[in-house]
Amino acid sequence: MLTMKLHLIRALQDMRGNRMLSLVTISTFALSILIVSAAMLFFVNMGDMMDGWRKGIRVMAYLQDGLNATDRSHLKVRMENLYGVQQAVFIPKDQALSRLRTQMGRQASILENLERNPLPDAFEIQMIATHQSWEKVEQLATAVENLEGVGEVEYGQRWIKRIINAFNLFQLTGTVMGVLFFMAAVFIVGNTVRLVLYSRRDEVEIMRLVGATERFILAPFYFQSLIQAALGGVLGLVTLYVMYILLQSRISADMNSSLFQLRFLSPATLLGIVGCGMLVGWLGCHLSVKQYVKV
Amino acid sequence: MTADEDKTALIRLFHVHRHFHAARALTDITLDFYRNEFLFVTGPSGAGKTTLLKLLYRGETASQGQILVDGMNLARIPTKQIHLLRRKFGIIFQDYKLIPNRTVYENVALVLEAAGRKPSYIRKKVNSVLRTVGMEGRHTALPPSLSGGEQQRVAVARAVVGDPTIILADEPTGSLDAESAALIINLLKTFHTRGATVIVATHDRELIRSIPGRIIYLQEGRLTSAPTV
Numbered sequence: 001m002l003t004m005k006l007h008l009i010r011a012l013q014d015m016r017g018n019r020m021l022s023l024v025t026i027s028t029f030a031l032s033i034l035i036v037s038a039a040m041l042f043f044v045n046m047g048d049m050m051d052g053w054r055k056g057i058r059v060m061a062y063l064q065d066g067l068n069a070t071d072r073s074h075l076k077v078r079m080e081n082l083y084g085v086q087q088a089v090f091i092p093k094d095q096a097l098s099r100l101r102t103q104m105g106r107q108a109s110i111l112e113n114l115e116r117n118p119l120p121d122a123f124e125i126q127m128i129a130t131h132q133s134w135e136k137v138e139q140l141a142t143a144v145e146n147l148e149g150v151g152e153v154e155y156g157q158r159w160i161k162r163i164i165n166a167f168n169l170f171q172l173t174g175t176v177m178g179v180l181f182f183m184a185a186v187f188i189v190g191n192t193v194r195l196v197l198y199s200r201r202d203e204v205e206i207m208r209l210v211g212a213t214e215r216f217i218l219a220p221f222y223f224q225s226l227i228q229a230a231l232g233g234v235l236g237l238v239t240l241y242v243m244y245i246l247l248q249s250r251i252s253a254d255m256n257s258s259l260f261q262l263r264f265l266s267p268a269t270l271l272g273i274v275g276c277g278m279l280v281g282w283l284g285c286h287l288s289v290k291q292y293v294k295v
Numbered sequence: 296m297t298a299d300e301d302k303t304a305l306i307r308l309f310h311v312h313r314h315f316h317a318a319r320a321l322t323d324i325t326l327d328f329y330r331n332e333f334l335f336v337t338g339p340s341g342a343g344k345t346t347l348l349k350l351l352y353r354g355e356t357a358s359q360g361q362i363l364v365d366g367m368n369l370a371r372i373p374t375k376q377i378h379l380l381r382r383k384f385g386i387i388f389q390d391y392k393l394i395p396n397r398t399v400y401e402n403v404a405l406v407l408e409a410a411g412r413k414p415s416y417i418r419k420k421v422n423s424v425l426r427t428v429g430m431e432g433r434h435t436a437l438p439p440s441l442s443g444g445e446q447q448r449v450a451v452a453r454a455v456v457g458d459p460t461i462i463l464a465d466e467p468t469g470s471l472d473a474e475s476a477a478l479i480i481n482l483l484k485t486f487h488t489r490g491a492t493v494i495v496a497t498h499d500r501e502l503i504r505s506i507p508g509r510i511i512y513l514q515e516g517r518l519t520s521a522p523t524v
Contacts, residue, residue: 006408017396203394209352210453211382212409214375 003216011223018196022228025192029232029277030239032185037240037265037273039174044269045262046167059125059137061088061144064151067121075149079123082143084136088123096122120151182280189229189284193221197292218289222282229281233274305330305461305492306351311360313346313516320346321516324360328461328494333487333508336496342513344496348463351494352384353377365460382410385454385491389466391446393438399425399449400434406457420456428452428482444475451482455491462486464495468502480505 015022061079063072072090079088091099096119101108125144127137137155145153197204207217244264251262265273306328313321321343328334336344349355350362353369362369365383372380393402400421407417425431428448438446447467454462464483468476480502487493487506497503503510512519 003411202392206392206394207405207409208378209354209381209386209392210406210409211378211384211457212405213378216409 003219007216007219007223010220011227014196014220014224015227018199021192021196022224025189025225025228026232026235028188028192029185029229029281030235032181032280033233033236033273033277034239036178036181037237038243039177040269040273041240041244041265043171043174044265046170048261048263050164050167059127059141059144059153059155061123061125061147061150062120062152062154063122064149065120067149071149072121075147076123078147079125079144082140084127084140086126086128088125091122091124093117093119093121096120182276185277185280186284186287189225189281190288193225193285193288194292196224197221197288214293218293221289222285225281225285226278229278230274233277236277237270237273303330304328305365307361307363308350309361311350311357311362313343313350313355314358319516321350321513324518326511326518328492331487331490331492333483333493333506334495334511335503335508336494336511336513337498337503338513338519339498341515343516344498344513345465346516347513348465348494348496351461351463352381352386378409382457383460385457385459385462387447387450387454387462387464387467389469391438391443391450393446393449393453395438398435398437399430399441402438402449403453403456406453410457421452424452424456425449427455427485429478442475443470444472444478447471447475447479448482451479451486455486460492462491462493464493464497466497466499467495468497468499473501476502477505 063075067075076088076090079085094117097111097117100119101111104111125140127140141153141155144150204217241264248262304327308324308326311321311324312319324347336347338344346355350357350369351364353372357370364380367380369380394405397405403421403424404417407420412420422431425434428451430445430448430452433441433445433449438449441449447470451467454464462483467479467483471479476499483493483495484506493508495502
């Protein structure tokens with residue numbers, strides 16, 4: 001415990017002694033964390049939006065004409081026996097027309113002149129929450145379409161699928177970028193530690209001569225990297241939060257707030273980001289120190 | 296040899312060679328250093344004095360031959376345990392080798408911190424040693440602000456603070472004026488009388504004459520004679 005305290009004090013003294021290098025390292029960490037966490041914030045909120053859309057996906061099965069109540073009853077049972085279906089709600093054609101009238105509002109007058117109701121009877125199929133992936137919706141739609149008595153099946157709009165695909169592509173790009181930033185941060189921290197080690201090689205040599213262990217000599221460098229990473233991480237996240245607050249009101253005004261609520265990263269995620277940053281710091285330091293000790 | 300000397304060998308060298316590629320720094324050195332003796336290694340520049348001292352604390356490794364220090368075979372010490380060997384030594388260099396951005400106190404305390412001593416012990420011991428070398432009022436001074444003589448006194452304090460078995464001094468008075476050199480000589484005598492084995496590499500005849508001790512002569516890396524004074 002005493003040794004740890006000593007290493008910590010020496011690490012802080014070293015940081016004070018190498019202010020410029022420390023500032024560069026902390027800024028690099030802050031910038032990397034800011035970029036990665038901003039991407040995470042975007043994905044979290046986009047994910048929420050996608051979830052909202054996914055939950056809105058309904059499979060509508062329009063029935064052929066001429067089915068009687070017994071046929072519809074059998075069809076309902078067969079639909080509800082399909083994998084992933086929570087329930088199938090029958091919507092008679094009159095109810096559908098009435099809904100359409102409501103949705104059309106003032107323009108509903110054009111429906112007045114219809115000789116007969118052109119809408120078919122339908123079933124609205126609701127899916128179990130865990131089965132709301134796009135692939136499963138498509139599979140279910142195909143299965144429903146093959147049922148006897150079903151004329152046509154409709155599920156969501158093509159644009160939702162396109163957005164989900166674009167989002168998935170963004171996610172992939174974001175992951176690749178995250179990995180690249182991780183590697184860049186390790187490289188930069190490693191180089192900073194290497195610079196410090198080389199600038200203080202005489203001091204390190206003196207320590208070795210007076211009987212200091214490698215652990216005693218190098219521990220402050222690890223502490224220094226961990227402290228710098230933690231400070232950089234906190235700085236990056238505080239910057240992100242300030243940016244989030246500034247943008248939140250603007251984004252909320254532009255979007256329908258009942259449809260979508262913007263949210264910041266959870267405390268656990270924030271801690272995880274700082275933790276990952278510290279891991280990067282440790283790793284960068286370790287790689288340089290390992291190389292230095294070999295030399 | 297003084298009356299206090301113990302005739303058991305503390306350091307033994309058996310047919311030690313040290314060469315750097317084609318250049319031979321030391322050739323076939325067989326030599327014993329005894330407990331509590333005061334010993335000078337002398338000879339002209341480039342004779343191999345510094346190399347001999349470096350071999351003892353494994354600052355360099357022998358190309359051939361065996362070296363035993365207080366029962367430790369230097370060829371067999373794993374790299375991770377070299378610090379245990381180094382803690383047997385207190386080393387004084389001609390260029391002092393103090394850490395410039397650390398205070399006098401911190402430079403001296405470093406030895407005890409590295410050995411894992413308690414802060415209360417470190418405080419007491421460092422203050423005591425700095426008092427002995429006459430640097431008690433300069434705890435917070437940084438080495439670059441000190442004179443050469445003062446820096447060498449701090450270096451002596453650092454060398455002795457861990458109560459080493461052996462004090463190695465490589466040209467300890469080489470960069471000092473006569474007054475400062477006399478002070479360092481007196482300090483070396485003091486710590487010798489307290490029980491340390493002192494090995495000094497020097498070509499300073501004044502220093503050799505000032506302290507009774509054994510003299511080892513090196514010439515072009517060879518031991519030419521080892522008379523008892």
